Amino acid sequence: MDYFDKIHILDGGMGTELVKKNAPMGKLPEELNITHPEIVKDVHRSYIEAGADVIYTCSFGANPYKCKHSDHSVGEIVKASVKNAKEAVKESGKDVRVALSMGTIGDILEPFGNLKFDDAYEMYKEMMTAGEEAGADILVLETQTDLLEVKAGVLAAKENTKLPVWVTMTFEPNGRTFTGTLVESMAITLESLGVDAIGVNCSLGPKELLPFVKRMREVSSLPLIVKPNAGLPDPRTGEYDLSAEDFAKDMKEFVNIGVSMLGGCCGTTPEYIRGLVDITKGHKPVKLKENNHSYLCSSREYVDITKVHVVGERVNPTGKKVFQQALINHDIDYVKNQAIEQVEAGAKILDVNVGLPKIDEKGLMVEVVKELQALIGTPLQIDSSDPKVIEAALRVYNGKALVNSVNGEDKVLDTILPIAKKYGAAVIGLAMNEGGIPNEYEKRVAIAGHIVEKCAKYGIGPKDIYIDCLTLAASVQQKEVRDTLNAIRLVKEKYGVHTVLGVSNISFGLPKREYINTTFLTLAMDAGLDLAIINPNNAAMMGAVDAFLVLDNVDKGAMEYVDKYAQIAALEKAQGITNKSVKLVKPGEAAGNDEAGGTIFDHILKGLKDSVAKDAEELLKTKAPLDIVNDDLIPALDRVGEDFEKGKSFLPQLLASASAAEAGFSVIKEYMAQNKTGETISKGEIVLATVKGDVHDIGKNIVKTILENYGFTVIDLGKDVPPEKVVEVTRERNIKLVGLSALMTTTVASMEETIKQLHAAGLDCKVMVGGAVLTEEFAMQIGADFYSKDAKQSADIAKKFFGCEGA
Amino acid sequence: MDTRLTIEDKSEILRYLGYRGSEITDGVEKRIEACMNKANEVSKIGYSYRLFSVSYEESGVVVQNALMTMPGNSIKKHLAGAKKVAFMCVTLGRAFDVEVEAQMIKDPASGVILNACGIALTEKAADELQAIIDGSLEGSLHTGVRFSPGYGDLPLSLQEDFLRVLNAEKYAGIRLNSSYLCNPSKTVTAVCAIID
Known part of the structure; x- marks a missing residue:
């Protein structure tokens, strides 16, 4: 089907038409396909007569979850729905396509509910394979609200059928679905997954949906589908407020912006569809050139890589004892906390690495990805050397991810690039190969060239390639620092790709690493670095990025810089801090702040986190770690517990004190890990x-x-x-x-x-x-x-x- | 609908937190204030309601044109012979649940406070929704006290029918899990008698 030869007319609402024709509406209207096929066919006929080029089957809720109480199987209902639609088409003698309609499953995906991604996949697969067998021409996922559920459906379609896939989602007035999926995220993710057409249906009328469709067009060149309701419903009666005439008038705007397919949803009838035929006469859809922006996204946020952004590097156990222990103990909350901290510190992308010897990296990666994407909106960078881990993570990733990484070795490229392409991910390419990291920048650029060439072979364009020109320690290879910077400049110039760099290796083996790191970062940004992989909790590094954006004339009027640092400067002044940056404190977090005087015992009782951490540091100078635990922390907690039991305090106070004590424990644990005391605080x-x-x-x-x-x-x-x-x-x-x-x-x-x-x-x-x-x-x-x-x-x-x- | 927590709701929030009149530390006071603001900021209230006629049979309260019977004695007693009822649901949305989770990780004290704010806000939104329904009714007709699946002998599994007749997924994004718990978790579903 050519989506741009003419504006294709879709059908209108199914439910209201069935009611109008006196169909006995049970709990599962899709059963009518079997019990009253003539009525269903009648509705199809009326839309074909009205001029629809594509009709949707009456199978919206015919999935295994919603059919669990039905006497009929999913296969039976789906096949009957396709048969009814096809028979109506055949009788008409017109060239009309049949699209298998699939609404949401109705169950809730993990981690919000119990439905597993793989089970959602299987449910869609069951519908889709039955639909294809019965002769459907198109698969359409409609009225969808959860992008991850849509992804399960899209993968089911692509892996089990040969049919084109359309997706329309249902947005609320704030431009998000009920589960938080953002208009742009939907378009970016589905275009990269290779969906054939995308758009909107239901929830609102044409006027309200217009801005969303325009936004889709900004980020995607896919053909667009618009199937709005007949305006907004009256909550008492369920009646919609737009007449067929007004509906057509409002829909004209979509013709003007060049969408490919127009139809109606709730409240629309064949009369409304006839109106669409009239307004589209003599008009053609507008085909856009491929959008060459480089996007990464989660379902809730997207990043357009037009300036330097920070990739948080902290979700990674390498060299971090406490993190390693957290992974071994399956302490996902620890990982989540690391993620939240980095996002609050300004990371726009988060690298996720959970590789440790003797750990089920694949299982853990999938779990961490699922949990993080439910909690934070920051796009993720999937970091593993194991292609199986990368594939498993990309499969359940709710958005467009970045893969870390491939290098110039053909073996690696031929394994990972097809995976990245299949799941629509962007890739990081390290400018090295079997021979290691070449010292000369020309050779690194040549390897990058090979990566770009291979990517092209697998259908991945420069906009989705991020070359890492590799940081070498200045203490060992001082001369080659300039090679890295030259390579950054050159790969961008030559191949039109983006660049990425792990920065802090530069200072390995040198004292006062921060000086070296910030200076190198600044040089790299000037050379054209797009993604800086750093620790965003480091104020000096973030400061270098923010300052660079001002000096490079990107942060216009230094608005963002002033907004952030005026507050911090004021705070520093107030606290008499001169030589070291403090973090911006948000309302409510002040609760954990410092208090002069008092013992660690008092501070735990009052729930003062920062004070307790400082107290513990102080105490460690004179006292054995376990003695602090037993003499100071535990007795304070006992007192807190006692007060709670006696009703002298209540739950939030108990928890505030517990968190304060935890800050003390963390300091002590860190100390013990670093000093390898061989002791353990664990009491069991x-x-x-x-x-x-x-x-x-x-x-x-x-x-x-x-x-x-x-x-x-x-x-x-x-x-x-x-x-x-x-x-x-x-x-x-x-x-x-x-x-x-x-x-x-x-x-x-x-x-x-x-x-x-x-x-x-x-x-x-x-x-x-x-x-x-x-x-x-x-x-x-x-x-x-x-x-x-x-x-x-x-x-x-x-x-x-x-x-x-x-x- | 844009229901918001105000200072008058604080005592209700404290009640949900099991407060028994002790001294509240400065840190907890600040958290309560911050959480009330946060609750107002992240909640995105969705709702739906519908009116039905009911009849009283041996099997329970039969809801007309809804393919639904509410079994048991509790509901019969509660509706006390009313001929019409209002079904309603109201939710704070998924983003609220996500924020509670994030707070639980960052600062558990704020997490439980925000959770309590959510309960208070949902109840308040349900009250406001009842006022909206009352406003749409003729004359002095109004809705009575809310009754929900899981109360008395009205089975929790009836949530499925409640959400279906309310078209709750479409209008408010509410779905059920296999234990008949609503998602988003800050959701109220209820039926009220319409009385004069």
Whole structure:
């Protein structure tokens, strides 16, 4: 189908037409395809007569999730829907295409709900293969709200059928879907995934949707589909407010901006479609040239690489003991915290690397990607040397990612580039090959040339290539520093690609590394660096980037610079800090600020994070780490717990004190890791999980915070955890105490099942349980060993259990 | 609808936090204020409502033209013979859940406070939605007290029918998980009698 030879007319609303024809509307209207095929065909006929070039099948909700109560299988309903549409087309004798309509599955994808990405994929696959078999011409995912669910559908279509795929999503007045998907992110992601046409349907009328369609056109050259409602509905009656005539008038704007396909959604009828035929007569869609901007995006944010941006490098265990331990303990919250910190410090892209020996890198990478993309909007850079890990991560990535990395070796290029292309990712190419890193810049440029050539072969254009000209330590290869800078300049000039650089290696082996790092970064930016991989928590490095943008006349009027640094300067002045930058403090965070005077005990009681961290640093000069834990931190926490029990404080205060104590623990842990004291603060390992079916994990997280601050190591399995997983981890790590949480009566059953399985596995462990609906009696009934009414009590139980009472 | 938390809602938020009249530290005071602002900033309220006639049968309360019966005695007692009812749902949206999670990681004290703010804000939005429904009713007709699946012997699984008749996914982006919990989590679904 040529999307640009004419404006194709699509059909209008299905539901209202069925009601009008007196169809008996059950819970699953799609069953009408089987029970009342004539009525469905009648609706199709009316749209064909009105002039539709493409009709949508009556199969919107015919997916395995929504059909679970139906007497008919998904295959039966889908095939019947295609058959009805095709028969109506055949009778008409017209050249009309049949598009298999697929709405949202209706279940919620992880981590917000329980639906797994792979299961969503399978559900769409089931519909799509049945649809293709029955003779559908097009697959259309419509009224979609979650870009990740759409991606599952697109992959299902591409991997299992030969049909073209269209996607239309449903946007709210703020330009986002209910799940937060941004107009631009949708367009960028789907174009890079190779979808055939994109657009909008439902939710709003033509006028309200127009700005969104214009925005899609700004970032994408794909053919566009517009299928609005007949205006806005009256909430009482469900009636829409635009007449067919007004609808046509408003739709004319889309003809003017050159969209390819026009139709209607809720509230539109054949009359509305006839109106579209009239307004499109004599008009053609406008084909845009391929957009050569370089985009990266998540579902919620996109970055157009037109100036230098910071890539946060901190989600990476290399050389970081605490991070490594967090990965081993499956402490995903630690990783999330690292991500949040970097985003707040100004990173626009986050590198994600979870590679450690003896760790399931693929499983962990997929989990971390899923969790991070649910939490933050910053696009991710997938960093691994294992193509399988890269592919698994790109598959579930909700947006357009950057792959770190390929190099000039053909073996690497031929493995990774097809993966990047398939999932629409951009790639980082290291200017090195089998022979290592050439010293001379000319040779690095030549390798970059080879990478660009190979990319072209796999269909990846320069706009999606980021060459890393590689930083060598100035202490060892001083002469070659200039080679890196020359290479940056040259690869950009010669190949029209972007450049990326890990900066801080430059100062390896030198004192006062920051001086070297900031200066090198500045030189690199001047040479044309686009993405600087740095630690965004380093104020001097961020300052260099911000200052460069002013001096390079990019930050016009130094607006952004002044906005950021005027506040910081004022704060520094107020706090009498002259030689070192402070972080910008946001409202509410002031709560954790410094207080002069007082002991670490007082500061924990008051919940003063920064003070406690400083106190701990101070104490470490004179006191053994474990003595600080036992003499200072734990007694303070005990007092906090006591106050809480007596009603002298309440939950937020308990947690504020716990966080303050945690700041002290972190300082001590870091010290012990660096000084290899061989000691450990851990008073015992505890597995925590919110049981299967339950996605409320605030209670469990509170318990975790408290337990950790009493010095226990918590293996947090997260929420909605299957019993098998609890058994597996408990066995593998020889855990003696397991904590289970459930919020709902409905999920206490899976708590019982988890306890049963732990017992059945013959594991020598005790189980403590907690949750809103539990009582001591109930807890004993389901086989728990301990009942914990709140977080404080869970710490008491753990202390008693591990024999550290009074410690 | 743009429901917002104001200073009058603070006591309600403290109640959700299990506050029993102790002294509130400066740090927690500041967090409460910041979280109330945050709640107003990140919530994106979505809602839907519909009116139905009902009849009272042996099996429960039958909702006309909705393919739905509300079983049990609790709902019968609650509706007390009203002939018409209003179904409603209101949610703060997914971004609110994401923000609570982020706060729980950054600063658990703020996390639980923001969560409590969310509960208070959802209830307040539900009150405002009832006022909207009342405004659309004739004369002195108005909605009674809200009743939700999971209350008394009204099964939680009825959420499925509630969301279906409200077209809640389309109008408010609300979906159910396999344990019949609403997503976004800060969501209220309810039925009210329409009374004079």
